[in-house]
Amino acid sequence: MARIAVGGFQHETNTFAPIKASFDKFERPDAWPGLCQGERLLSSVDGVHIPITGAVDHFRLSGHDIVPLVWSSATPSAHVQEDAYERIVGMMLADLKAALPVDGVYLDLHGAMVCAHFEDGEGELLRRVRALVGPDIPVSVSLDLHANVTEEMVRYADALDIYRTYPHIDMGETGARAARHLEIFMSTGGRWAKAFRRPDFLVPLNFGCTDIDPAKGLYEKALPRALAGGGTTAAALAMGFPLSDIAAVGPSLVVYGDSQSGVDAVANDFLDALTKEEARFGDRIWQPDEAVAEATRLAAGSSRPVVLADTQDNPGGGGTGDTTGMLRALLAAKTEGAVVGLFNDADSAEKAHRAGVGAQITLQVGGKLNPGDSPVTVEGRVEKLGDGRFVGTGPMWGGANYEMGLCALIDVDGLKVAIASKPEQTGDQSMYRHLGIEPSEMKVIALKSSVHFRADFAPIAEAVLTVAAPGPVYVDTGALDFDHIRPGVRQWPGTD
Numbered sequence: 001m002a003r004i005a006v007g008g009f010q011h012e013t014n015t016f017a018p019i020k021a022s023f024d025k026f027e028r029p030d031a032w033p034g035l036c037q038g039e040r041l042l043s044s045v046d047g048v049h050i051p052i053t054g055a056v057d058h059f060r061l062s063g064h065d066i067v068p069l070v071w072s073s074a075t076p077s078a079h080v081q082e083d084a085y086e087r088i089v090g091m092m093l094a095d096l097k098a099a100l101p102v103d104g105v106y107l108d109l110h111g112a113m114v115c116a117h118f119e120d121g122e123g124e125l126l127r128r129v130r131a132l133v134g135p136d137i138p139v140s141v142s143l144d145l146h147a148n149v150t151e152e153m154v155r156y157a158d159a160l161d162i163y164r165t166y167p168h169i170d171m172g173e174t175g176a177r178a179a180r181h182l183e184i185f186m187s188t189g190g191r192w193a194k195a196f197r198r199p200d201f202l203v204p205l206n207f208g209c210t211d212i213d214p215a216k217g218l219y220e221k222a223l224p225r226a227l228a229g230g231g232t233t234a235a236a237l238a239m240g241f242p243l244s245d246i247a248a249v250g251p252s253l254v255v256y257g258d259s260q261s262g263v264d265a266v267a268n269d270f271l272d273a274l275t276k277e278e279a280r281f282g283d284r285i286w287q288p289d290e291a292v293a294e295a296t297r298l299a300a301g302s303s304r305p306v307v308l309a310d311t312q313d314n315p316g317g318g319g320t321g322d323t324t325g326m327l328r329a330l331l332a333a334k335t336e337g338a339v340v341g342l343f344n345d346a347d348s349a350e351k352a353h354r355a356g357v358g359a360q361i362t363l364q365v366g367g368k369l370n371p372g373d374s375p376v377t378v379e380g381r382v383e384k385l386g387d388g389r390f391v392g393t394g395p396m397w398g399g400a401n402y403e404m405g406l407c408a409l410i411d412v413d414g415l416k417v418a419i420a421s422k423p424e425q426t427g428d429q430s431m432y433r434h435l436g437i438e439p440s441e442m443k444v445i446a447l448k449s450s451v452h453f454r455a456d457f458a459p460i461a462e463a464v465l466t467v468a469a470p471g472p473v474y475v476d477t478g479a480l481d482f483d484h485i486r487p488g489v490r491q492w493p494g495t496d
């Protein structure tokens, strides 16, 4: 039986987004638990589909003594403020120091955290953890598929493992894999040789989806090939998070194994396989008006809904959840049988609650958090109210205890406008059911998500159209002004 410290600190930083992550954003629960520490960490994450839960369940089954540190996450946004980072890392290191001696450390990190005071949130955290535990205590880490992996993360962790699905339906499994790596280090006392590689291009967020090629093939064929390489003990592939203006932005891979020459050879082959697919990372992106017209046409001939993914306002990628482009297009087309949202608009939700169910109401919905956007005047009837507390049911958020604040559904001549009080990507059907909407019965669902929604919504959808209404989760990374990207990295795959 070993004594293992476990903790986590997750943030995906869109440096082009308008709002930074302050400490209170990490404190409060959303679809994931709020900041939790000590024994409360274990009860808070229990049954929730996140990496640390997979790791903790694995350690429990193995009979290890688990020492919970701190676990915390915030919805993706712009940089993590210095105060938030230093307070949370300070808690984690103080807990770890108090827990010493430990036999191993497992951390549930994202890998794309950018702080206001430095670029590499996870690399710096791992450097500090390593400095505290010394060179001999193994440290194993699970990362998001959107990690922008750095040399420092690879150096200071003995193993990094990464989700293999986007939508991320394997978070628990990834945590369990990282836990098994730690057990190997603890039982053998050995460490693995490491090889880290990065190609010279970015993968735009929407095209890293592992339900479709080329990402599908890379995870289903190239990764298993690397794992089966002679002497390979572990291998991981990240698509990277392209909306981060940092040197380490972009896809990467890590191969671990018995010998340096062995992992180098496998990593080079793996990098070749990734690089060969560069030009295939792409798909049609629709403008709001044409997307609404196409969705209406497709829905007319089907009993299943057409999903419009308002990807550039995906709160899971740093969107504010309050942009109005899709709402304007749906109102202009007088679209009936459609639901749009969930909007992050606490003010409108509260006004609807004050008015009550059945009341006719005029609201200024959304458009408050991004420069260039403005609220939309919505005149309709309050159809349903909710307290924002419900349990997720889909493949990614099943078991999640949502706390979305006050919620409301406004009916505008058959167009349903769904409003919550926090930004959270619409990735789970429970978010609509909480407001009395059965998604499969709608004609058009205009949700705020880039790819994760596919796990729960694609099975009920006639078609999915990705739409580029204005917002900060830019599909076109080629048009972004990067200042810190590595020289020679192509911002749009297949271009100069």
Ligand SMILES: [Zn+2]
Binding pocket: 144, 145, 146, 168
């Ligand atoms: Zn991700």
